[in-house]
Structures are given as C-alpha cells and as structure tokens.
Amino acid sequence: MPVQLNETHDPALRSWIASANDGTTDFPIQNLPFGVFRRAGSSEQFRIGVAIGDQILDLTLAQQAGIFSAIMDARLAHALASTSLNAFMDLGNGVSSAVRLALSQALREGASAQAALHAILLAQADAEYALPAQIGDYTDFYTSVHHATAVGKLFRPDNPLLPNYKWVPIGYHGRSSSIGVSGQQFRRPIGQTMPPTATTPVFAPAKRMDYECEVGIFIGQGNALGEAIAIDHAEDHVFGMCLLNDWSARDLQAWEYQPLGPFLAKNFASTISPWVVTLEALAPYRKGWTRDAADPQALPYLDHADLRSTGAFDIQLEVLVQTEKMRQDGTPAQRLSLSNFSHSYWTVSQMVTHHTVNGCNLRAGDFLGSGTQSGPLPEEAGSLLELTEGGKKPIILSNGEQRIFIEDGDSIIIRGWTQKDGAPRIGFGEVEGRLLPARNLE
Template sequence: MNLINETHDINLTSWVESANQANIDFPIQNLPFAVFRRKNSNEEFRGGVAIGDQVLDLNVVATANIFNGLAQEAVVAANAPALNEFMGMGQEYWSALRLALSQALRAGSEHQHALADALVAQSDIEFSMPCHIGDYTDFYTSIYHATAVGRLFRPDNPLLPNYKWVPIGYHGRASSIDVSGQVFHRPNGQTKAPDAEVPSFGPCKRLDYELELGIYLGKGNALGDAISISNAENHVFGFCVFNDWSARDLQAWEYQPLGPFLAKNFASTVSPWIVTTEALAPYRTCWTRDENDPQPMDYLESAHNREAGAFDIQMDVLLESEKMRADGTPACKLSESSFKHSYWTVAQMVTHHTVNGCNFLPGDMLGSGTQSGPDHEEAGSMLELSRGGKESITLANGETRTFLNDGDKVIMRGWCEKEGFNRIGLGFVEGTILPAK
C-alpha cells in the first residue's frame, strides 16, 4: 500500500513565499485544517488551511468555485463554523480537497490570482474548536507511562495483567475541551493524604499536564458495526497535540473503582490545527511487538498495521512560569518524546473501540494517552518527571517544580521529520493556570 503521492513531494514550492522557508510547521506538503476568524472581529468562524505564516480562508475558496467534483463539495462543507460535515464525508473527499489545495497553492498555479484575497496572516486570527467533539475517549498507549504511573500507585504490581492484551481506554469529558490558549482555574476537590484519617477539601496540590496526541475520527460507523483493522485508518481524519490536564491528588482518592473523573474533566486543551492522516503518510513507520510479549489478538492484527501502523510524530513540552514572563526569559523544555513508542497503533485503538459495536460520529476524538518514551527524561507528565512528587525538577532559570504552579503556562509541540521529505509540524497547544476560585 503506497501512501505517498504527489502532495508529499519535497520539491513542491508555493506561491505563498513564507511556505517555502526551511523547518517551518506549514509547508505546502502539510495543509492542516482549523476553524478561525480575524481576531476581535464579529466574523463567522469558518474553515481554514495553514500555508506558511498565512491561513487560506475556505470561505473565499468555496465561494470562488474554482475546484471541481469531490474537492468542491468538500470545500463547501469545510466552509462552516465546525468541520464535522467535511470530516464525515470520508477519505475520497479529504484526499480530493488536499490535492486541489496542493495544486492551487503551488508556485505557478492558475488559481494564484483568484486566491490572493483568500490569505489571512496567522498573526491576525483567532481559533475556535475545529469541530464539535461528540465523544472523547482517552487511551493509555504508552507502556512506559503506564508502568511509571502504575509503580507510583501500585509499587508491587505496576503494569496490570490486561495491559498487554487490551488497548486500555476510558471515556472522557467532551464539554471541557477547548482550543489552545485555554486559561482555567486550578480545580478544587476532595483529596486524602496517605496518613490522614479523613479526606479534606481544597485546591488541587498536584496539578499536572499530560503530553498526548488527539486523534480525530472522520467518517463514523453505525451502532453495531465494528470497524475492522484493515478499514480502521479510513475513519481517521487527522491529528493534533493535546494536553490532558490532570489533578493527581484528586485522581488518587477518587479513581477506584470506576476510573478518573473530576481529576480530568476540568479542562483539556487541543492545538488548533488538524494535520490529516494523509499528510502524515511519509512519517509512518513499522509497528513491532516485542517477541516476548503477547502478540495482538486476531482482530487487532494486520500486515499493514505491522508495516506502517506507527506514526513517528515527535513531541515536546515546555513550561513558561510567571517569573519567566516577567523576566522576559523564554519557556524551558521539560521533555521530548515520540508517538512511535506507542504500545498500540491508532488503527488498533479504532478497531478495539468499535469491536463491541460502539459507534463513532464524525469529530469524535481519541486521546493517545500520555506519550512517555522509554527513558525517564522522555516522560510526558510531571508525575513521572518528579517521580511522584519526590524529586524536584529544576527549570532553566533556577526555579523548581514538582507539579504545576499558578501562573504556569504549558506549551506542547508536535512535528515530523524524515530524510527525503519536508519537516511538517502540528503547531502547538498552550494553556495557563489561574489560582483556584
């Protein structure tokens, strides 16, 4: 299955000059989607595509009526305050629009004149959520994260017996997911210190981030119809960077026996751009399972999944404290990891989620779970970096943390690089913590 096509060609350049610079997130080979409008305007939110430091306004493109067939139908659907309808159209439409956009934005395109008015500087826009997320499910696909966290909660039994068989996931809260720039108050709640007789109530003392990818479902499935692993990727529209904020002390007290609840649902933040599965084709890689581990059950196994099921999406997380902002010092990096370490692939998540007949709707989101890498330095949460709060982390300016402070801004980025292809980026997601109410 050759997933590479002309839209990935490293030699393509754009008539949008800023898209031709080296090492940027949004060259013409990327073409991610978001929903935007001009900052401080009363404009309707509508779909847009990133190109260099500009966004291509899909309202203008749809109205210009320069595309044909599926591509034109798709761009009309994407000219909306939420991309759900477009996402629900399926692979043929996504791919047709991608090709049409790639051709229209290439150097020498006949459409350059028609689209000159369709560009808005990214510095002049604000985003909304790219789609309505009906249901959000968080997975737990990093075995390094599961082991490190399990060790803190259950030192003798860090990795539960089901982990290597079941792509563990649980339902999350969709209403409190917002787009990058989210600012929220430190949550209040019940906690119980290990040595306390009774729980107490107050602001969370162990506020944390989780470095995740968000995976958007495109075309859904009818209730009762499982999605086979060979068909799973046709349902995956694209990816974003995702911060699944977590209140560790609330979680420790509340999570048994039905799982995390108030520890997770106070805020979750997505990056604004959805990088399509098609754009990520060059950065796919083989997926392997250690031969000493159980191999996946039949319903989670396919040759294609072995050959190209994994995505080498690199990610990092940075922290900008109030002091850094006051001093004008830049945010400092806390860790860096890659989604290629995931114990389960996206296709396996999709197939497992629907094997009982559960239905996806266009725009539903899966969280990858915290993407910690094999080394301690690659941990995707402060819980892991500080070894359960026992070791202080020293920041670049000398400040220390075990968990997040009020005023801290957390920034996460994602990108892909591969010999013979352009670097493309997922952009970034940021969020800031206010004091508890």
C-alpha cells in the same frame, strides 16, 4: 490500509507563499492541515481554513474563487461553508484527499489561482481559533506502556502493569464540554483528597497539578451502532491528528479513581492544538509497529500485516514550560521533555478497531486521546508525575525556579513535528494552556 503517496507529498513542491518554503515552518505545502478560525478579536462567524506557511486560506472564499470546481457538489459546498469540520469529516477521507489535492495545486508556485487566493489570505498572527469540530464523544486511551508502568508504580507499587495491559488497548470516556483550543486558561480545580495519614478527606484546591502530553485523533466517517470497524479499514475512519494536553490533578485522581476511573481529576479542562494534520500528510513518516519478543502478539482482531510495516507514526513530541516569572522576564519557554509517538504500544488503527469491536458507534468529529506518550528513557516522560518521580525530584529551571507540579500562572506548551531525510518537516503547531489560581473558597 495506509494512505498511498501521491503528488501532494512531492518534497520538491514549493508554494507561492514564501513562508511555506523556509524549511522551518510546520506548515509547508506538503502538510495542509485543516482548522477553524476567524479574525482575532472579531465577532465574525468561525470558518474553515487551511494553514500554509504563516498564513491561513479561508476555504469558503477559496471555494468562491473556484479552486474546488472540479470536485464540488452540494454536500462538499455545505461542509466547507460550515462553522466546524464535522460535516467535512463525515464526507470521508476520499473527499478530504481530493480537497487536499486541489489545495496543493492552487497553492504551488505558478498556480493560476495565485492572484485570487493571495487577496484572501489571513496571517495566522491575526487569527483566533475554535475547536476544529464539535466533539460528540471523547475517549482517552492509555497506549504508552512506559507511562502505564511508571504511573502504575506510583499508584500501585506492588502491581504496576496490570495483567490486561498487553492484551487490551485500555481506554475510558472523557469529558467533551471542557475541551478547549490552544490558549485555554482554566482555574486550579478544587476537590477532595485523602492525605496519607488522614481519616477525613481534605476539601481544598488540588496541589499536584500535572499535564499529559498526548496525540489527539479526530474521527472522520463513523460507523453504525452494532457494526465494528475492521483493523484493515480503521484508518479510513481517521480524519487526522493534533496535539492534546490532558491536564490532571494527581491528588484528586488518587482518591477518586477506584473503582470507575478518573473523573474530576481530568474533566476540569483538556486543551488541543487548532490544526488537524491529515493521515495523508503523514504518510511519508510512518514506521513499523513492533513488539518486544517477550510481549504477546495482538489478538487477530487487532492485528494486520500493514501494522508491522507502517503501523506507527514518527512524531516528535516536545513539552515546554513558561512560568509567570519567565514571561515577565522575557525568558522563552524551556523544554521539559522530548518523546516520540512511535513508542506507543498500541497503534491508532488498534484504538479505532478496539473501540468499535463491541458495536460502539463512532461519529464524525469524535475525539480520541492517545494517552500520555512517554518513551523508554526518563527524559522522555510525558508528565511531571513521571519526570519528578511522583513529586520527589524537583526540576530546576534555568532561571533558578523549581517545579514539582504545575504552579499558578505556568503555561505548558506541547509541540509536535516529523521530519526525515528527503522529506520536508511537517508540524502540528502547538497547544498552549495556562493554569490560573483556584476560585475563592469563601
């Protein structure tokens, strides 16, 4: 069942931290996303914090200041003092909701905790981040029918959308070890490709480097092996969401992906944003999930009345590029596309339920990718492969540079936010990553 609105959603709430009230921040008091941070450049242990305006509240210190005393027990104390969110996620959404309420009360204007908490804030500009959780397993889905159709056309012109697509929330297992947090820099991967006219593969740095604009989903409380999560309880097992860039080497992918799926084309790096926005924070920004009349209805195990009223999330997803030259010239990053998560063919709860219907167990901190979120319009495409029509139509940047795929030194930035009349802007911050040159082959 979708999260109910409560006092933390009140649009009239204001924080005693001024930057949380400016109407442009991603992190007003109605958001309160969780992350793992430390002072930048320090060797401090990472710790759990919450973003508020342009500041971070350290939850270990906040706990010592007593703001959670009404809900504190040994498990919560242990979880909040941890170096990752896994133990907190494992306590379930009832606990994270109670913590969120205590934070909302302590951070709003007039709160008695203001003096104690003010002293322990850290400016986000002075922080660095770790992954929010130790990701045990990472699964990437493929929930945008617009992306699946566009990419299918390029890989299989005769057969773009496979017959299972509209019945099965297609997903596959990804690589955990190479997931990094925003700011990740990684080398252009090297590997095999088979050029169209060749008879022997070429071994060289990948040429068709791409991004994929995705929403990332952190699992909260998991399920036991053999027990499925029913569709009407799926969101109880979702801690929150962030942004994901699923970097892809299209030329490696085309040669390796049959019959078992993408492997080296993906597992060299994936980058996520540092703040996890809870489903509770997103409750006012839900939309109905719809299917075209021509599409099959979901099978009963993937269907529920609530999906039609609140199954989708109205989250804007913007992708920007900043080339090496743009950085040198002081040119700001330039938008490549803007889409919305509500175009997704499958919902978050359908991903969770499908993943477990066979008895597969999810664990706290497991991570799901939504798949590339392309919308119905060409300018809503979530990858360069789509924007450049398979590399045939270059993108002209405002400084005159052209791009077909990502070049060495390019940064790709994804931003996400939601907003509506009468409710504040809730943002995800951003995920930025940069492609470095390939390692030397000599």
